Amino acid sequence: MTSILVRMPILFLRLSEETRGEFDxxxxxxxxxxxxxxxxxxxxxxxxxxxxxxxxxxxxxxxxxxxxxxxxxxxxxxxxxxxxxxxxxxxxxxxxxxxxxxxxxxxxxxxxxxxxxxxxxxxxxxxxxxxxxxxxxxxxxxxxxxxxxxxxxxxxxxxxxxxxxxxxxxxxxxxxxxxxxxxxxxxxxxxxxxxxxxxxxxxxxxxxxxxxxxxxxxxxxxxxxxxxxxxxxxxxxxxxxxxxxxxxxxxxxxxxxxxxxxxxxxxxxxxxxxxxxxxxxxxxxxxxxTPQLLGLYATRLFSVFLGLTMSLILLGLTFLSIVLIYTLLTVGIETKTYELGIQRMVGLTKENLIFLVLVNAYAFTLPAWAIGLASGQGAYSGIRLVFVKLVDLELPMLVTGASVGWATLAGLGIPIVASFFPILSLVTQKLPDAINTSRSRNSGITYKIHNNNSTQWSGTMLALGSLFFAFGFLIYYLFPTALVSMNLNLIFYIFFGVLIGLLAGLVLLAMNFERVAQTSVSYVLLFWESKAVFSFMQKSLSAHRRRNRKTSLMYALSLAFIIFITLVVQIQLVSFDYAARQRMGCELYVETQGLGMEQFWKVEGIIVRHMGTGIISSYTYDYDSSSITFVERAKLYSVGRLRTSATKLRVVPPDYFDVMDTTYLRVNKFQSIVGRYGLVPALYSSEGLHKAILSSGAADALRVGDADGVVLLELTEVGHPSSNTTDVRTTPIRPVATLDTAPAISMSKYEDTDGDLVLSIPGLFWHFNKSRASVLDGSVMRVRLRINDPKWYDSVGDLLSRSMASMGHIVKVRNIREETSDTVMAGNVLNLFFLVAEIMILVVCFFSLMGSMTANVLDSSKEIGVLLCLGMSHFQVYRVYVWEAFTLVVSSGIMGLMVGVVVAYTMQLQNILFTQLPLPFPFPYLQLGVIIGVGFLSALAASVSPVAFLLGLPSITHILRRTIH
Structure with missing residues (x-):
């Protein structure tokens, strides 16, 4: 994975090459x-x-x-x-x-x-x-x-x-x-x-x-x-x-x-x-x-974010590996408590116990390290082919030396870290408790007696206090340092550190509702099960709650993290896609220069004929007035000229916003005239002829944010294209409405120094005092089309291009498929990567589930024997523990999914706030399906083997006498 992750930034190079050329x-x-x-x-x-x-x-x-x-x-x-x-x-x-x-x-x-x-x-x-x-x-x-x-x-x-x-x-x-x-x-x-x-x-x-x-x-x-x-x-x-x-x-x-x-x-x-x-x-x-530097500059922040995400995924896998080895060692010690107690009686020292645990840890980590390197090379070779096909760049055949080094460090270092708590539990256990075989070690009730006069330190509180102090100090020191030095990597690390803390805190909070979640999942998904199996499965979950909590925490925390990361990346990709669609405002436009209105009417006839066939649903155009008056610069001033905002004149026909995609149209304030006529048609009425539509950010800065008041429009007009003489004209103008966002027009709720000014065609003539001008004196700059079926994009574009070219015009055609193709390709690569990461995390958690379920089944041998004596069939026993594991995985997975969705949704709200785009929330339906599907397979694989071992014993007597301590 490391070998692939270090090459992920190449994805952005590929995106840059798509539009800027495959050269450096x-x-x-x-x-x-x-x-x-x-x-x-x-x-x-x-x-x-x-x-x-x-x-x-x-x-x-x-x-x-x-x-x-x-x-x-x-x-x-x-x-x-x-x-x-x-x-x-x-x-x-x-x-x-x-x-x-x-x-x-x-x-x-x-x-x-x-x-x-x-x-x-x-x-x-x-x-x-x-x-x-x-x-x-x-x-x-x-x-x-x-x-x-x-x-x-x-x-x-x-x-x-x-x-x-x-x-x-x-x-x-x-x-x-x-x-x-x-x-x-x-x-x-x-x-x-x-x-x-x-x-x-x-x-x-x-x-x-x-x-x-x-x-x-x-x-x-x-x-x-x-x-x-x-x-x-x-x-x-x-x-x-x-x-x-x-x-x-x-x-x-x-x-x-x-x-x-x-x-x-x-x-x-x-x-x-x-x-x-x-x-x-x-x-x-x-x-x-150097075209690639220009392309990579546009995606530099997302590249840093993606690199940080990959690092956090590796860190998460390391944490899961530690918890996994800790769980396996804990289960191994718990199932051999009696044997270890006897060995302690005959002289085994604490140093011998520590050595024994470490040897046990390295007994499966060293072979796993060797097998992991070999399988990692094989997996890299396969993923490399997919990556090369998607990104279209050659990668080395062998994994990187850095990945081998990190794998070796993890293989040798993780067992030491993971063995700390099992060793501590083993050396602090009392010998009488270790050799007591008179009762089962499963207990639904635990008693703890505290002495108020005790001066013993609380290790948990000390560890938590130290952790919070270190976390707060790092933010207090590193965040100002990152801001001063403009270190984006460090800022992102701090930001994600806070988010990971938020995720961990919400997961720990959700774990208080673990039994509620398990009960809900069992009643929703297993309502059809027999009462005996269902009842014993619920009691088994309660009895094994303490041991299962580590597995539940692994599933919930890891899935919360991966769901959160997946959704954040998808939100960013959706944001890019929506921004491209907002810039277009339609599915296709044909751009040209100097297309006169009479020539446009000929093109319009072609469009109308295709509207009759249903290929084109509607159309409009961008009006170009440069042949009537050439504006070099336009500015808006408050009445006292204290505040100013640069602007650009946009002259639109009456049906402009009726045709354009209104998904990206957000009206902030408007006058009553808009309610009577419509947004742009109001500008063509006698009351709105002298008015305009402003950006809400600029309107707020000029103190006309309520669409009520007057601003001054200063126009610098070039006298003649071949001369350098200019004419400055100032005219009052009133807003008829203010917009937060608009399709194909620059509007913003937050940018107060820029934003387009929307005028009607006769309104433009009035402001420039062109009383003798006609709409026929201008031209059409773009013809915008709404087309429902993407298969007609090319043929309609070719048809209009041919028509305009026959009139002697140079034509440029753009469609929404071309504008969003880069985002689609990046989304496919990243979605594939995060899906693989989710499956890897579920596989790692599966081994912890297998260890827990093995201990649960073997510790419940007496209960299983009693149930068999009472007439429960073997198949029913299988179902009890399969459903226990299934409920455990699905409930903890859903809790993690909910936490990840909630935190990702907060980032979605921030994104909507900054982009002013109506972004849909990409709910992870695929990830939810993977959780349920892999959860069932994991439950089946983790439970069948230990149950089959017990039920394979010669008789019920052997099951009842089976002692695992």
Missing amino acids: LVISPGGIMSMATGINYTRIKELFPESDPDYGYSAPRFLDIYAARSMRSCPVKNATRMWYNSDGTVCDDIHSCMSECFPHSTAHVNLMAIDAKAEERMGFGRHYNEPTLNEGEVIVSHRAAVLMGGVSVGDTILLYGNAQMNMELPFANLTHTDSGDVIMPFKVVSIIEEYYGKFPHEDTFVVVSFQTFLHDVAKGLRPATSTAGVKGVFNTNPNDCASAVYFIMNPHARLNAYGSESYNKIRSNVAEWVSGVLSRIGFMQVSRS
Whole structure:
């Protein structure tokens, strides 16, 4: 487990790579060389050859943007003669060449020329299995294919534009009359889905070969280009003018560098490695980016939390091991009390007894240590395959040396700690009590006589006082230290220490209701059992209560801890999921620029037709007023200008919140006009035209939190996009409502210096004094759709993308499945881990249950013999002790589950308070099922063997005479 736990932080690296690319460093011209268009990869390979173990994993790329269209959009043209008009003359420029093609069939794509062999060697794009590209071949992304009108494999597409702008070196031989414009035909050999691991932040792209791209450029130049210029481009070594170079660490070093839960340590490791690259290339000559540090920074707190959780789980397993060995030793001593008493009579000293107990402890811990190492390696190999499949990173074949060291320390140290109380019980037991065989050692009643005049110290009170003093002192000293030094690890340890104390205290409190829980469980689950079996099972639980308490405490405390940890992690994952859904506000949106209202009406017609089929349930849009007035900055002031809050104008249509997911809409205060018209429609009424919707945090700071009062809206408006002149306008505005949260709009109950300001479209015109403006003067920035079935996300997105692209717009599509995919993957890994941890804890507790039930059955041999004499069948005896163990496990497990749920729910309330999201509570139904299922199997396995031993004796007389002391 330790070997897997130390690799758990790699999960966050995997999440970062999903969106930011599977590389560690990218460099491009920058600094004093910022005007350069390329970087010399030939020189970089000389500095860092492939044999370099630290920096030998690198690959170059050409990066550029081209216009692209399908050859089908130019039916009167020939792919090899695109530079010629129909009369055989050469076109003056690209636009005149394309004038004979269909309009609005062009997509702007990001061209990426990749060295597939080098990138495969460095592991850049682990799931990239597309064919190797030759000259004149291209791979097109699905989104680009849609925007070009539905390109298929085998089609020919055209890439055209100015190639010289971002790639100067190959064009050094061009004359002053030559042009860098190119028209390049390519055959589509594959269409791929968006793969942000290999092509980060891009969904509209084409991929060509790095080695042959300059040949394609040379063939695509104007026919009138000089021969020297064409040859210069054709013969240029592409390595001499790469747009960017990507680096990745050595795989083994990469695991170590990113394998810490401390972001500061990871940043230090990566910075040291990056310095090794830049110190030899030149810090001032390149710009650099380390994308994984940006991704890990966003999850740094959750990574620390997860690392702390793993440490606490290991600590909990250590504690359970101590209690288990203590229980087994205690049971062993109790069942051999008579023999040990006789040995003491014949001269066995206390030192001999201590040695005997330690030998007994190591007799099963040393073989268990050896077997544990072997089985641990086997389990690690199996879990490693699952982990590698989920996280998609290679792990070492063998367990780590640290895990072997910790296992050895535990195997040698835990028996000593666990033997303390059994040794103390053995050496302090009176000899007459040890050799007394006249009565059973089971007793439902215990008497304790205290002498008030006794001066003897109370060991329990002394231990508890010392423990509480140490706990309080550590918090008193360490907490301020952690705050001053901003040590997040220490703060989390203190926080979880307090929570573990809370869990332990609640479990001890719940143990006072142990019999109530056992009685309730037995009546709920065993109501159908015969009266004789049920009655004797209840009496057996009462008689064995003292011995069973250790087992009950183990189950309750360990399950409370693991349930609490599981729920806290699930709450955090649900919080991430809900935050992503709140940012979206819908299932899918299509984003573009400059989509006029008349063009939107055409798109709207497509949407309405699909609403008739039930695919789309509703739709709305985000209005863009930048073409009417360009706001550089907006601020809200109190009337006296004492308080201020930055804001951003959001102009929405009347049905905006009717369409968006109202799960994330929380209204704090509102005026009566909202009740008559609705939230946003109130802004379109004559009374609400001059009003707005504010963030409740900003409204409270400006003293209008009751949605009543006036604030000043200061708008800094740019006079003309090409000029630097600005116009500051101040207008009064009244809130019609204040929101705590809202879908796709920034609102907060606690943030008082920020928050969006929601206006109606005519209200915006009034505040800017645009009396002649019309809604048709603006544009649609996003079209938001509600789609019930996720299987339609891609087809609807493609349909609207194709429609908008045909109007000449660049389109970006996002859906909720893509936004939450990382959270789903992390949830699957963590849920699997915690489920395995729960089963491991139940298995550890099972051995304690087996020891207790063995002692219970053997100590009850006289009672069993009497019951057999009275006519109870063997099967009924089996049922008595199986149900006793089952009731013991399930009742203590449910108590632990309840404690874990209660404490986790308090954290849920805190999370809701801070995030202002209506987060559902993830009740652990799976864990409850595991408790009941494993509880029954444990009860069966722990009880059948000792009962079968007694019932296998020759006769009832042998059972009655059986003495276990």
